[in-house]
Amino acid sequence: MxxxxxxxxxxxxxxxxxxxxxxxxxxxxxxxxxxxxxxxxxxxxxxxxxxxxxxxxxxxxxRPDIKHGDFTDEEDRVICSLFATIGSRWSIMAAQLPGRTDNDIKNYWNTKLKKKLMGLSSQSQRKLPTFSSYHQTLPTSYYNPTRSFAGFDPLSSVQSEILNNNNNAFLGTNPCFNHTTSTPESLVSSYPVKEKLIMFGSEPSCSSSDGSCSQISYGREMKQEDMSNFQGLCASDGYEDNHKFMLSCGVNGGTPLDYDLEDVKRLINYNGDNNCCNNNNHVLIDENKTQEKVMDYYY
DNA sequence: AATCTGATCAACCGCTCTGGT
DNA sequence: GACCAGAGCGGTTGATCAGAT
The missing domain is CATH 1.10.10.60 (Homeodomain-like)
Structure with missing residues (x-):
């Protein structure tokens, strides 16, 4: 029935x-x-x-406050940054872009923005480890496959020059990264994220006494031993970018926004049903503009 | 001019989440 | 705690349009 x-x-x-x-x-x-x-x-x-x-x-x-028309470069950057941080959570992105709807952003990402990025990936490629290679060995409590998280899908490949930080041509032409550098700092400053908190798991848990809440939770609060295991997995994989993923998830004091061009690129390439930071991703972004909405949604 | 192809985006579908009982 | 109805979300579809052939 x-x-x-x-x-x-x-x-x-x-x-x-x-x-x-x-x-x-x-x-x-x-x-x-x-x-x-x-x-x-x-x-x-x-x-x-x-x-x-x-x-x-x-x-x-x-709705009277709907904004139609082309997305600005600034909006592009916000979308790219948020996609790298929270994946395909279009409604949360919409909360960061006044006048834009989740549907608009989703369409824009799928039809234009993703292609803008992928279009720059066309020549020599090298294989990167898939995220699934990380999470397959994680305790199941670290992730829950019942809800998709498009940001961390199976990786196909990534253009080698994109992976090379020296590629200024890419940085210079890409609307998502047309600041003078692609450092995490510039990306972080490019959009109005104030409260840097991302909670991955069934319940948000704030372990810090001052409320800074920089710790990640995968279904439960991550204990020190969990962190060691996870970092060990990354380290044993022998891949140089492993630490960047850790930082991108805001683990161990890294901000959730500490990702770089490679991360965004990789996120676009992930496309399947593997999951990392999924199932009730708790994202607290701009307390002034969106906390009410986000809190309403998540709590 | 006719047809084909790809891009765009409004709308739908099915699912999960949430709050009330 | 179980159940239900409604709200909200993200993925997908399909109609339409523009450009290419």
Missing amino acids: GRAPCCDKANVKKGPWSPEEDSILKDYIHKYGTGGNWISLPHKAGLKRCGKSCRLRWLNYL
């Missing part, structure tokens, strides 16, 4: 919204608000639409 449908699919209209429908929905919400109940809204408003469809239409198109 399957889940009951959210609405009577036989009696709801699907497909593109007409200007009349837009007008009805907009007028209704302006007058009465959503009432906290999207399911009943279309009936009350006299629309033959599914409540979810109304919600989507309002949030992605009709």
Whole structure:
């Protein structure tokens, strides 16, 4: 027995919204608000639409503060940076970009931004270790495969010159990295992340007494021995970039944003069902602008 | 001019999460 | 704690358009 449908699919209209429908929905919400109940809204408003469809239409198109049009370089940088940090959490990214919707960002990433980056990866390539090679040997409590995290998917390959920090051509032309350097500091400063906290796991746990919360949690609080094991795994793999991954996850005092070009590049290349920092990624980003939303969402 | 192909993006689908009972 | 309904999310689809052939 399957889940009951959210609405009577036989009696709801699907497909593109007409200007009349837009007008009805907009007028209704302006007058009465959503009432906290999207399911009943279309009936009350006299629309033959599914409540979810109304919600989507309002949030992605009709909302008064929606920004349409091209993304700026600054927005590109924010998206790239956040993708490297939190993966495909589009709603959180949207909270960082006023006027942009998660759908917009998702589309933009999938159709343009990813290609901008990947388009620069076309020649000599070398194989990097996949992230799965790391997490396959981790205790299962470190990750949970039930929820995808597109940021850490199986790696295919990465262009060698991209991996070479001396590649100024790439840095100079890539909208995500057109600051003067690609150091983590410049990336961190390129977008308004104030509270550097990322919690990976079932529950956020803050172990620090001052509330700085720089520690990562994979399903449970990471103990010192866990950290040693994890670092040992990375070290035994013999790969020079291992430490960067650790830093990118904010482990052991590294900020969650301590990633570099290689990391973003690698994240794009990961594409499959392997997971690292998945399942209830807890991300606290900009307390002034988005904490309310993020907290609402996660807590 | 007609057809093909790839890009774009609005919308849908199915799932998980959350809050109420 | 179990169950349920609704909200919200991310992945995917499909219609449309623009450029290439």
